[in-house]
Each structure stands twice: as C-alpha cells, then as structure tokens.
Amino acid sequence: MDLPTTLDIRDLPEQLRNLVAKEIDRDEILGWIGQPSPRAMSRRATPLFMFGCVWTAFAVFWVCGAAEFELPDWDEGFDFFPLFGLPFVVIGIGMLSSPIWFRRSAKQTAYVLTDRRAVLFVKELTGIRVRSFKPKQLQNLERRQRADGSGDLIFYRDIGRDNDGDRTTSEVGFLAIDDVKGVQDLVEAVVAKHSADDSA
Structure with a gap:
C-alpha cells in the first residue's frame, strides 16, 4: 500500500504549528499531517x-x-x-x-492522525477549534472521492439548528484532502490496532 503524502509539521503556519506541537503528547506517534486544499475549499463557497x-x-x-x-x-x-x-x-x-475567506481558512486548518487519535485544527471566526477523535469514534467512516483521488473523509455529521430554528447539517472530518483513500486506510489501520489491543 502506497502511503499518502504527509506534511512536515514545519510546513504549517507558525501559530498552527505551535498549536499542533502543544496538543500532541511526547509519546504519541504522528502518522499523517494534512491540510484541506485551498482551491477545493474555495469551490465550496x-x-x-x-x-x-x-x-x-x-x-x-x-x-x-x-x-x-x-x-x-x-x-x-x-x-x-x-x-x-x-x-x-x-x-x-x-x-x-x-x-477568499474559505481559502484563507483552509490555510489555517490542519488535520493530524496519530497512533491514538485523529485531531482536527479548524480555523473559525473566533480562532482555531481543536477536536479530538478516539479510535472508537472513527469506526463509521464515509468517503467521498473525486476523480483525481482527492475528497472528504467524514467522521460524522453534526446536526443543529440555525437562528430560524431550521435544521442544519455540517460534516466533520478530514475534508478536501488529497489521496482520501490512502488517508482512510491509515485511519482504519489505527482503529484496527486499537480494536485488537482491546480484545487481547
């Protein structure tokens, strides 16, 4: 299996790089780092x-x-x-x-996969929101893939209400990434390892 390309943490913007470094424990192994494609995110607007x-x-x-x-x-x-x-x-x-704002947000967003969890560092209006997902929360992945291999790896859908009380749905996961199938394989490998450890 060809491993998907991973970013060097030093390639991230300084604020984002420092946030990732502080979030990951010293004994936690980084498996993959990525960012959403700015072009793909701008198309979503x-x-x-x-x-x-x-x-x-x-x-x-x-x-x-x-x-x-x-x-x-x-x-x-x-x-x-x-x-x-x-x-x-x-x-x-x-x-x-x-x-423009979607593109800028993509450049300030990072996705991280370690041997213990998946972490989202998502740029929002008030700052960067950090969300962590344990292997048990990554067992029902959904992949949406484009012809070039890029796409979305969806962990789950967040359902809420807008100001008018209408139902809203937002997708949570590694969005607009390259080689989405390769990243899914990495996530599933982490899930499988922890499932095996739990059953041992």
Missing part, C-alpha cells in the same frame, strides 16, 4: 457566492430606489432612509468574498 450575487444586486437596487435613483442634493438636506439598506449591501459583499 460557490453556492454562497452565487446567492450573494443576487442578494447584493437586490440590496443595491433597493438603496438606489430608496434614493429615487438620484445623487443626494446636499443643498436640500440629506435623506437618511436609503442608508437602511447599506447593512444588506455589506452582508452581500461578505457573501461575494466568501471564496
């Missing part, structure tokens, strides 16, 4: 970007309509009503820039 195009166009049209499609006449005073639409324009700009 396409639906949000497309929705942002429609949203922003409507918001700009509303602001222009509220201003009666005229530039403000400072001699007659300023009408503040069109300004109520500006927050929606800002939200639209945020959605339009989502591919």
Whole structure:
C-alpha cells in the first residue's frame, strides 16, 4: 500500500504549528499531517457566492430606489432612509468574498492522525477549534472521492439548528484532502490496532 503524502509539521503556519506541537503528547506517534486544499475549499463557497450575487444586486437596487435613483442634493438636506439598506449591501459583499475567506481558512486548518487519535485544527471566526477523535469514534467512516483521488473523509455529521430554528447539517472530518483513500486506510489501520489491543 502506497502511503499518502504527509506534511512536515514545519510546513504549517507558525501559530498552527505551535498549536499542533502543544496538543500532541511526547509519546504519541504522528502518522499523517494534512491540510484541506485551498482551491477545493474555495469551490465550496460557490453556492454562497452565487446567492450573494443576487442578494447584493437586490440590496443595491433597493438603496438606489430608496434614493429615487438620484445623487443626494446636499443643498436640500440629506435623506437618511436609503442608508437602511447599506447593512444588506455589506452582508452581500461578505457573501461575494466568501471564496477568499474559505481559502484563507483552509490555510489555517490542519488535520493530524496519530497512533491514538485523529485531531482536527479548524480555523473559525473566533480562532482555531481543536477536536479530538478516539479510535472508537472513527469506526463509521464515509468517503467521498473525486476523480483525481482527492475528497472528504467524514467522521460524522453534526446536526443543529440555525437562528430560524431550521435544521442544519455540517460534516466533520478530514475534508478536501488529497489521496482520501490512502488517508482512510491509515485511519482504519489505527482503529484496527486499537480494536485488537482491546480484545487481547
């Protein structure tokens, strides 16, 4: 079996590298380190970007309509009503820039597999979230693979509710990685080893 390519921990950004080094115990053996593909992650923002195009166009049209499609006449005073639409324009700009943020987030995210567990270091708005998964939590893997061998290794799906109370689902695992099948083999080897140790 050809082993998947692993990153050198020194190739990670400094903040991420220090976080990984502090998280892994001294007697813990690193088996694989990877990061999500920035290009693949930016592609995942396409639906949000497309929705942002429609949203922003409507918001700009509303602001222009509220201003009666005229530039403000400072001699007659300023009408503040069109300004109520500006927050929606800002939200639209945020959605339009989502591919950039997804790409930047990928560069600040790391996936680590050791002889004891899988660890996710995922960049979020407020910092880097660290999640650790023991072998018993890695027994029901799902692989989604692209033609080039890259893809997602999904540990489980996190189900929650949004602000409107609607159900939301987010996938948790090694996402947008190269050689996803090779990484799955490594994870399953760790799971098998611990299962054998537990039954011995």
